[in-house]
Amino acid sequence: MLLAVILAAGIFLGPKLFRWAVFDAVLPWSEAASCDGRGACWLFIRERLPQFIYGFYPAPSRWRLDLAFLLLFGWLLVPLLPGLRRKTAGTIAGAAIGIAAAFVLAAGGVFGLASVETDQWGGLFVTALLSITAMVVSLPAGIVLALGRQADSPLWRGLANMTVEVIRGVPLLAILFMAVVLLPLFVPGGEGIGLFTRVVVGLCLYASAYMAEVVRGALRTIPTGQAEAARALGLGYWRCLSLVVLPQALRAALPNIVSTFIQMLKDSTLVLVVGVFDLLGVVQLTVADPKWNGYSAEAYLFAGLFFFAICFSLSRVAARMERHLDNKRTSST
Amino acid sequence: MRRDGIEYGVYVATACAVAALAVMAIFTLRTRGIHAGFGFLWDTAGFDVSFGLIPYDATKSYARAFLVGLLNTLVVSALAIALATGLGLGLAIARLSEDPPLRTLATAATELIRNTPLLLQLFVWYFMVFGALPPVRQSLHLGSFALLNNRGIVVAAPGMNPVVLLCLAAAAASILTATMERRLSMAIGLFRRAVVRTAFATAGALLLLAAAAFADWELPIQRGFNVTGGLTLPPEFAALVTALAIYAAAFIGEAFRSGFVSVPAGQWEAAQSLGLGRFATLRLIILPQAVRAALPALGNQFVNVVKASSLAAAVGFPDLMQVFGKTTLNQTGQAVEVIGITMAVYLAISLGISGLVHRSEARHWRA
Numbered sequence: 001m002l003l004a005v006i007l008a009a010g011i012f013l014g015p016k017l018f019r020w021a022v023f024d025a026v027l028p029w030s031e032a033a034s035c036d037g038r039g040a041c042w043l044f045i046r047e048r049l050p051q052f053i054y055g056f057y058p059a060p061s062r063w064r065l066d067l068a069f070l071l072l073f074g075w076l077l078v079p080l081l082p083g084l085r086r087k088t089a090g091t092i093a094g095a096a097i098g099i100a101a102a103f104v105l106a107a108g109g110v111f112g113l114a115s116v117e118t119d120q121w122g123g124l125f126v127t128a129l130l131s132i133t134a135m136v137v138s139l140p141a142g143i144v145l146a147l148g149r150q151a152d153s154p155l156w157r158g159l160a161n162m163t164v165e166v167i168r169g170v171p172l173l174a175i176l177f178m179a180v181v182l183l184p185l186f187v188p189g190g191e192g193i194g195l196f197t198r199v200v201v202g203l204c205l206y207a208s209a210y211m212a213e214v215v216r217g218a219l220r221t222i223p224t225g226q227a228e229a230a231r232a233l234g235l236g237y238w239r240c241l242s243l244v245v246l247p248q249a250l251r252a253a254l255p256n257i258v259s260t261f262i263q264m265l266k267d268s269t270l271v272l273v274v275g276v277f278d279l280l281g282v283v284q285l286t287v288a289d290p291k292w293n294g295y296s297a298e299a300y301l302f303a304g305l306f307f308f309a310i311c312f313s314l315s316r317v318a319a320r321m322e323r324h325l326d327n328k329r330t331s332s333t
Numbered sequence: 334m335r336r337d338g339i340e341y342g343v344y345v346a347t348a349c350a351v352a353a354l355a356v357m358a359i360f361t362l363r364t365r366g367i368h369a370g371f372g373f374l375w376d377t378a379g380f381d382v383s384f385g386l387i388p389y390d391a392t393k394s395y396a397r398a399f400l401v402g403l404l405n406t407l408v409v410s411a412l413a414i415a416l417a418t419g420l421g422l423g424l425a426i427a428r429l430s431e432d433p434p435l436r437t438l439a440t441a442a443t444e445l446i447r448n449t450p451l452l453l454q455l456f457v458w459y460f461m462v463f464g465a466l467p468p469v470r471q472s473l474h475l476g477s478f479a480l481l482n483n484r485g486i487v488v489a490a491p492g493m494n495p496v497v498l499l500c501l502a503a504a505a506a507s508i509l510t511a512t513m514e515r516r517l518s519m520a521i522g523l524f525r526r527a528v529v530r531t532a533f534a535t536a537g538a539l540l541l542l543a544a545a546a547f548a549d550w551e552l553p554i555q556r557g558f559n560v561t562g563g564l565t566l567p568p569e570f571a572a573l574v575t576a577l578a579i580y581a582a583a584f585i586g587e588a589f590r591s592g593f594v595s596v597p598a599g600q601w602e603a604a605q606s607l608g609l610g611r612f613a614t615l616r617l618i619i620l621p622q623a624v625r626a627a628l629p630a631l632g633n634q635f636v637n638v639v640k641a642s643s644l645a646a647a648v649g650f651p652d653l654m655q656v657f658g659k660t661t662l663n664q665t666g667q668a669v670e671v672i673g674i675t676m677a678v679y680l681a682i683s684l685g686i687s688g689l690v691h692r693s694e695a696r697h698w699r700a
Contacts, residue, residue: 155343165680168683169679169684170676172643174654174675174679177675178676182668182669182672185357186354187357270644270647272452273452273646280450280456296460300456300461304457307449308445311447311449312448315444315447315448
C-alpha cells in the first residue's frame with residue numbers, strides 16, 4: 001500500500017511537472033524576448049549560459065578559456081597516442097603541463113596576453129579547473145601519504161598518519177578556511193598569494209588525504225609476497241614500488257579512485273562559501289539578480305542536471321570497472 | 334647506516350621547519366596587532382544568533398558563543414542522523430523489495446540524491462522550499478501543534494514541571510533496564526528475559542507518553558504579524574536538517590543494502606530448513622549479520638553528517654563553523670586559535686563517533 005501512495009503521488013505530480021518543464025515552457029531556442037511566467041523559462045538559461053560557463057571573464061578573451069578547457073581535458077587522450085612508450089609517465093606529464101598551461105592561459109600577463117585577475121574567473125571553468133587540479137594532484141600526493149602511513153620509520157608514519165587523520169576528520173569548509181586564512185601567515189610574503197591559489201591548495205590537501213585512504217586500502221590487498229619477490233630479485237624500494245606493487249594496487253583501486261573523483265567534483269561547490277564563484281556560485285548569483293527574479297527553479301535544475309549527468313556517468317564507469325576487476329580476479333587462478 | 338643518518342637529518346629538519354613556521358606565524362600576527370593566546374575568548378562577542386539552546390545575547394563572551402555554536406552543531410547532526418537512519422533503512426528495504434516499480438523508484442531517488450552536490454540540495458531546500466513558505470499572516474497550520482511560515486517553523490514547546498521530570502527519569506531507567514542484555518540473561522532464562530525486556534520497554538514508552546501528557550505545552554498562536562509562544566525553528570535549521578537527512582539517507586540506504594546483500598544465501602536456506610518463517614529468519618539471523626556488516630559504513634556516514642553540518646555557514650545558521658569559524662574569526666582576527674579550536678572540536682567529534690562504532694562492532698562480535 002506504500003507503493004500505491006507513491007504511485008499516486010507520482011501520477012499526480014508527474015504530468016504537472018512535465019507540463020511546467022516542457023509544454024508551457026519557454027524553450028531555449030524560442031524567439032521570445034522574455035518569459036511569460038506560465039511554464040519553465042529556459043530562455044533564462046540560454047541568456048545566462050556564457051556567464052555560467054565563463055564567469056565574469058571579459059568577453060573578448062573568452063577564446064583563452066576555450067583553449068584552457070581543451071588543455072584541461074586533452075591529456076586524457078595521451079594514452080591513445082600511437083607508438084608512445086612509457087604511457088603512465090607521458091599521461092602524468094601531459095596532465096601537469098595541461099593544467100599549468102590552462103592556469104597560465106586564464107591568468108594571462110605573459111606572451112602578450114592581457115592579464116585577467118582570478119576574481120573574474122567563475123562558472124564552469126572554475127569548477128573544471130578546481131576539480132581537475134585537485135584530482136591530478138591528489139593521486140601522487142595520496143600515494144606518497146599512503147606509503148608514508150606504512151613506512152618503517154616512525155617519523156614518516158607519524159607525519160603521514162597525522163596529516164591524513166586530521167584532514168579527513170575535519171569538514172572541507174574548515175580546510176578551506178584554514179587555507180584561506182592561515183596560509184598567508186605561514187608563508188613569507190604570504191599576502192601576495194591570491195584567494196584562488198589558497199583555495200586550490202586547500203582542495204588539493206583535502207583530495208590528497210582521501211586519495212591516501214583509497215590507495216592505502218588498495219596497497220593492503222596486494223599480497224606481501226609480491227614485494228618480497230621483487231626485493232628478492234634485487235629491486236630497490238622505489239623500483240619495487242613503481243614496477244611491481246603500485247601498478248597492481250592502482251589498477252585494483254580504480255573504481256574507488258573514480259568514486260573519490262566524483263566526491264571531489266561535488267565538494268568543489270563548497271568554494272563558493274569562501275568567495276570563489278564556481279558553477280553553483282554563478283548560478284546562485286543569477287538567482288539573486290533582480291532582473292531575472294523568480295527563476296531559481298530553472299537555474300537550480302540546470303546546475304543539478306549538469307552535476308548529475310557527470311557524476312552519474314562517472315559512477316556507472318566505476319561500477320563497470322569494478323565488475324571488470326571482479327571478473328578478472330575470479331577468472332584468473 | 335647511511336639511512337639512519339638521513340633519518341636523523343630529516344627529524345632535525347622537520348623540527349626546525351615547524352619552529353620556523355610557528356615563529357613566522359607569530360611574527361606576522363604581531364605586525365597586525367593581534368596577540369597570540371586564548372584571552373580573546375572572554376571578550377564580549379557583540380553579535381546575536383538566530384537560534385540557540387542556551388541563553389545568549391550580544392553582551393556575552395566569545396566562549397559562550399562557541400558553546401552555542403557547538404550545541405547547535407550537535408543538535409542538527411543528531412537530528413539529521415536519526416532521520417537519515419530511518420529514511421535510509423526505508424530506502425534500503427524499498428530497493429530490496431520484490432516489486433519492480435518500488436525498486437526502480439527507490440534506486441532512482443538514491444542515484445539522484447547521491448549524484449548532486451549537497452550544497453545544491455541545501456540551497457534548493459532553503460530557497461525554494463522553506464523560503465517559499467507563506468508570510469506570517471498566512472501561515473500554514475498543522476493541527477494546532479505547528480505553524481509554518483517564511484520566518485520558520487513554530488512548534489509547540491513542552492514546558493518542564495516536576496511531574497514531567499519524574500516521568501522522564503523513570504522512562505530512562507526503564508529503557509536502560511530493557512537494553513541491559515547480558516546482566517538479565519545471567520539472572521533469568523531466555524524466554525523470561527524476552528518478556529522482562531518487553532515489559533520494561535513498554536513501561537518506558539508509556540512513561541514517555543505520560544511525560545508528554547503532563548508537560549505544559551506552549552502552543553504557537555499567530556496574532557497579526559507575529560507568532561507568540563512555541564519554539565521557533567528558523568528556516569535555516571529546517572533546510573539544513575532536511576538536506577542533511579535526505580543526502581545521508583541515500584548513502585545510509587546504500588550501506589544497509591550492501592550489508593543485507595552480503596549475508597550469504599546459505600543463511601536463508603539453512604534457516605528455512607530449520608523451519609523458521611520469513612520474519613523470524615530476518616529478525617534472528619539475517620538482520621544481525623546485515624547490521625554488523627553495515628556498521629563501518631554507517632559510522633562513516635554519521636561522521637560525514639557531522640562534518641557536512643558545517644555547511645550551515647552557507648545559509649547562515651549559527652552552528653559551530655558559522656558562529657566561531659566565521660564570525661568570531663572575522664571579528665577577532667585570531668586565526669590560528671580559532672581555526673585550531675574549530676578543527677580540534679570536529680576532529681574530536683569524528684574520532685568519537687568512529688570510536689563508538691568500533692566499540693559497538695566489537696560488542697556485536699562478542700555477543
